[in-house]
Amino acid sequence: MKFSLFATCALVFFSAAVKADDTGSAIQAFCGGLELTQPTQGQSFANPQQVAVTVTRQPNDKKKVINGVDIYAVGSDGKPKYLGTPWRGTYALNSKATLTVDVTKTPNVPLPSQFVFRVWVHNEAGPDCTLYSKVFKVSSTSHSNDDIQKMQNMSQDIDRGCFAVEVVEPKLGAHLKANTIQNVQIARDSMSLIETFNGVTLYKVDLSTHKYEQVENVWTGRQNASLAFNVKDKLSFQGAGNGKGNAYFYKVQSLTIHNEICEFFSHPFYIE
Structure with missing residues (x-):
């Protein structure tokens, strides 16, 4: 049986649409119910070696682990810069998991500054999930008057995620x-x-x-x-x-x- 070019193109388009729907359904099934609850918006951390990250989920039969935390610095001009992955590991995520991240493990981390975390959640039997934190602040260990003033003067618009x-x-x-x-x-x-x-x-x-x-x-x-x-x-x-x-x-x-x-x-x- 011969297919017309139109029929062939229609079949390809339909197959691609079905595949996209299937992918979206899979992501929803494995990533739905996940939430990155900490850091909160504009939260300040005085110790750059102890920044708390909390992920919650709605429990189901799908096993999940947190296996990476990336960090981005957001400059005063609102431009984000990828710095690296300060935390790698395997942390079981049942209903709630809290990690302590040392942001100084990434090279050339600017302090004090505003940051965003990207957290990787691995599913044993499905696609991985990525969660983005709200913008938070981290001070340097010196806690100088200059650093304190910089922390106080950081953009509230960036705190709310209004950048880039x-x-x-x-x-x-x-x-x-x-x-x-x-x-x-x-x-x-x-x-x-x-x-x-x-x-x-x-x-x-x-x-x-x-x-x-x-x-x-x-x-x-x-x-x-x-x-x-x-x-x-x-x-x-x-x-x-x-x-x-x-x-x-x-x-x-x-x-x-x-x-x-x-x-x-x-x-x-x-x-x-």
């Missing part, structure tokens, strides 16, 4: 034409805790008073946060092109994996 997303278009100071399509391009780092994009809003700034006001909602929805996301704006609002003395910027609304609302802003630009 950037509006890369429009460019700083760009001059855009009214009633033309403008791409609002959003870039997301693979280590970002942002899970979904939920809206893009255009604002206007009076350059003489520095007061700003909302112009329009460009897009509202719920988009899984990929590494790149693009929204088109027609720049056709009332008064577009008559904005001498004004600058504009976009605000991107988003949600983290820990259900924190985050906002990111473009550079200012002009509409002519």
Whole structure:
């Protein structure tokens, strides 16, 4: 029996879709019910050699062990950096497991700083699971006045997981034409805790008073946060092109994996 090209492509697409559904179901079956409960948001640790990590699960018949903890440092500019794996082992996870991690086991760990853990949970009969912690802080062992001040001045936005997303278009100071399509391009780092994009809003700034006001909602929805996301704006609002003395910027609304609302802003630009 001969298959048409259309039928063959349809069969391949269907098989891929079924496989993706099966993979998603397997991950849900083996990773559902897992939660990384410690460190908590913004939690401070005075001893970098004793940072507590707690994982909980809903008990079932699937055997699980924690076998690795990776660490990322988040700089004051919101850029995450992978440092290494300060903890490796085999720790049985029944309903709850608490580990003590020495973050100084990773080379060149910056202290004090804000960090995120990635915890690996191994299933004996299924796919491995990865859990991301909330952002926490670790001091240096010196506890100097300078270190204490740095700890106190660390970004609360980063504490909430609002980092590693950037509006890369429009460019700083760009001059855009009214009633033309403008791409609002959003870039997301693979280590970002942002899970979904939920809206893009255009604002206007009076350059003489520095007061700003909302112009329009460009897009509202719920988009899984990929590494790149693009929204088109027609720049056709009332008064577009008559904005001498004004600058504009976009605000991107988003949600983290820990259900924190985050906002990111473009550079200012002009509409002519």
